[in-house]
Amino acid sequence: MKNWKKILLPLAASALMLSACSGGGGGTTAATNGSGGGDTEKKEITIWAWDPNFNIAALNLAKEKYAKDHPDVTINIVENAQADIVQKLNTGLNSGTTKGLPNVVLIEDYRAQNFLQSYPDAFRDMSDKIKAEDFADYKAGPTSFDGKQYGIPFDSGVTGFYVRTDYLEQAGYTVKDVTDIDWDQFIEIGKKVKAATGKAMLTQDPNDLGTLRVMLQSAGSWYLKEDGVTPNIAGNAAFKEALETYKAMFDADIVKLNSDWSQFVAAFNSGDVASVPTGNWITPSVKAEASQSGKWAVVPIPRLKDTSNSINASNSGGSSWYVMNVDGKDAAADFMAETFGSDAELYQDLLSKIGVLGTLKAASGGKAYEQPDEFFGDQKIYSDFAKWTTEVPKVNFGLHTYAIEDILSAEVQNYLNGSKDVDAVMNDTQTQAEAQLK
Amino acid sequence: MKTENTAAGPGKTSNTFQSSRSRRFKAGLVGWLFVAAAVILIAAFYFYPMIQALILSFQTGTGINMKFNGLGNYQRLFTDKMFLTAVANTFIYLLFQVPIMIILAMFFSVLLNDRKLKFKGFFRTAIFLPAITSLVAYSIVFKYLFAPDGLVNAMLLNIHLIDAPIQWISDPFWAKVTIIIAITWRWTGYNMIFYLSGLQNIDQSIYEAARIDGASAIRQFFSITIPLLKPIILFTSITSTIGTLQLFDEVINITKGGPGNATTTISQYIYNLSFEYSADFGYAATVSYSIVIMVIILSFLQFKVAGDRNA
Numbered sequence: 001m002k003n004w005k006k007i008l009l010p011l012a013a014s015a016l017m018l019s020a021c022s023g024g025g026g027g028t029t030a031a032t033n034g035s036g037g038g039d040t041e042k043k044e045i046t047i048w049a050w051d052p053n054f055n056i057a058a059l060n061l062a063k064e065k066y067a068k069d070h071p072d073v074t075i076n077i078v079e080n081a082q083a084d085i086v087q088k089l090n091t092g093l094n095s096g097t098t099k100g101l102p103n104v105v106l107i108e109d110y111r112a113q114n115f116l117q118s119y120p121d122a123f124r125d126m127s128d129k130i131k132a133e134d135f136a137d138y139k140a141g142p143t144s145f146d147g148k149q150y151g152i153p154f155d156s157g158v159t160g161f162y163v164r165t166d167y168l169e170q171a172g173y174t175v176k177d178v179t180d181i182d183w184d185q186f187i188e189i190g191k192k193v194k195a196a197t198g199k200a201m202l203t204q205d206p207n208d209l210g211t212l213r214v215m216l217q218s219a220g221s222w223y224l225k226e227d228g229v230t231p232n233i234a235g236n237a238a239f240k241e242a243l244e245t246y247k248a249m250f251d252a253d254i255v256k257l258n259s260d261w262s263q264f265v266a267a268f269n270s271g272d273v274a275s276v277p278t279g280n281w282i283t284p285s286v287k288a289e290a291s292q293s294g295k296w297a298v299v300p301i302p303r304l305k306d307t308s309n310s311i312n313a314s315n316s317g318g319s320s321w322y323v324m325n326v327d328g329k330d331a332a333a334d335f336m337a338e339t340f341g342s343d344a345e346l347y348q349d350l351l352s353k354i355g356v357l358g359t360l361k362a363a364s365g366g367k368a369y370e371q372p373d374e375f376f377g378d379q380k381i382y383s384d385f386a387k388w389t390t391e392v393p394k395v396n397f398g399l400h401t402y403a404i405e406d407i408l409s410a411e412v413q414n415y416l417n418g419s420k421d422v423d424a425v426m427n428d429t430q431t432q433a434e435a436q437l438k
Numbered sequence: 439m440k441t442e443n444t445a446a447g448p449g450k451t452s453n454t455f456q457s458s459r460s461r462r463f464k465a466g467l468v469g470w471l472f473v474a475a476a477v478i479l480i481a482a483f484y485f486y487p488m489i490q491a492l493i494l495s496f497q498t499g500t501g502i503n504m505k506f507n508g509l510g511n512y513q514r515l516f517t518d519k520m521f522l523t524a525v526a527n528t529f530i531y532l533l534f535q536v537p538i539m540i541i542l543a544m545f546f547s548v549l550l551n552d553r554k555l556k557f558k559g560f561f562r563t564a565i566f567l568p569a570i571t572s573l574v575a576y577s578i579v580f581k582y583l584f585a586p587d588g589l590v591n592a593m594l595l596n597i598h599l600i601d602a603p604i605q606w607i608s609d610p611f612w613a614k615v616t617i618i619i620a621i622t623w624r625w626t627g628y629n630m631i632f633y634l635s636g637l638q639n640i641d642q643s644i645y646e647a648a649r650i651d652g653a654s655a656i657r658q659f660f661s662i663t664i665p666l667l668k669p670i671i672l673f674t675s676i677t678s679t680i681g682t683l684q685l686f687d688e689v690i691n692i693t694k695g696g697p698g699n700a701t702t703t704i705s706q707y708i709y710n711l712s713f714e715y716s717a718d719f720g721y722a723a724t725v726s727y728s729i730v731i732m733v734i735i736l737s738f739l740q741f742k743v744a745g746d747r748n749a
Contacts, residue, residue, distance in 0.1 A: 118501020410698030
């Protein structure tokens, strides 16, 4: 008997520890995933996304609408931070087991190719359910691979040039003077505005090269060549002009520095900057400062001056939905196709209730889009954004947007502080990128 | 048991021998079972992943498209500018932060070990308290303290030490300083505890004898305290070195590795390779193993420098 106790005790202890371990690991899966192992019959769909005020809210609207006609389908919407989704997808797909993964997941367009190419067969081909032509052309780049349409394109990252009309007036400009301009004119206007009002023209985080990306895409160019893997830095004329323009902005002393999102938002909410050239997702943040109502307007984003194919439309960010190749994939595909994939009416609600600007072509008009916005001096901003969305040049973001951007941001520091010239910066970035992206 | 044995007499020797052997075997088995729980868990959750990571470090590719490429990943380390920057940054933290922290920790512990000091408990708690704060929480607080219009700049401006706000976060030099200040604040109290316990183990009579011999307080510190604390100094410098080589939370939360790559650490680079860039887990494993190699080399050096085999 005594011996038995001696044996049982460590066994019990180890069992306890094991269960404690699995509790830590398994707990999250159980909480976040109701259907990974479930069968198709039950029709339970689990969806991962980030941002409760935007993506999650959009999902809830779609779920409500879908539930009316399909009471047999249970939809679990799980909120995860974007970084967590990227981590969980990578680790899950790498381990070779799809257990614990959702049926539908939201992926940022800049990262999409990375997942599609790194994990072939992990995502369901949606070509049979949706048509790429139904969506804004530029969305096809990130969401398709090898001739197959994987993603259901979601929000538009179309850019706008948000301007404070009152500051412009003080400097002697009207909204018309800033419409369809190039970045050189932007800088000239910025200098005048600063002289007249003492306010910086825009705010920038020197670590975030979003503005550079916007300039590049307006010319249909990107960090990588069309194949999505070869660095396209050295000898890229559009890139060179974008870099030079970017530095000229800093040299003209019209930039107020920020170092994170909250400082970025504070800069225009407090009235410290005269304009915000960025993606339309900034609209709610601009409108958050109600006291500035009527003082803003949105015009097309500036273009590059000397790059002939650069136009006054570009994109910043944006994401799309992906159905994963796990049990329940067909139910999930039906849900996505019927809602985000085709329902123009849903997009009206998405816009009027949440401010989501979709990329479904059929939904780019309608009441919600024609609604004038008091905050922007009764401008029909959504109808404008929808129009610009159709013009955004299509580029292949490829596999390495963020890898190149980290190399580039170090080099851009050297460029901005004058220790390297533009050609050296471009050549060095190219060499490093080539070495890294083998 | 013993009485039983003697009572049995010589006639049953072989039998007893066998039963005692089986008993010894049983006792051994139970012992092994005790150890087994820990060994199995360590093997499953430490050694198995370590071996898998080692195998992975010889592979290249993204996601599940992996193939072996021999020593290619290890060769790539030496030409990878980002990796070299990360290593250089980490060693700058190491060379400045670890000595500053060890000296500060020793200084505080000697002060707090003073028998005549009042409110000893309060001071000890106050200095140790940073060590129980969450890494992320304190990093975010530091980020705001050191913001261009944060508290630190406001204070320095008010006492006219500086004319313009220092760009603590966005200047390559000052960003490193900010990180060093942050980790020093967080970990000094933690190391101080080891010194305090070490000091309490030093016999007071040694100091008494020194005083009788006329040794000054400074002489006592250098000739008695430091030599007797040597094992602790070695321990804290090794653990701090390992900790600094694995530095991650502070950098991610305060500077995100910027400006440029001026504050990126090796751990952050591993994270970026795996999740920020293109899911290159093979190369990420190689970089992880480079940390292992560095830890081994540095610990070996520290043992050699300390020169005490029993340490």
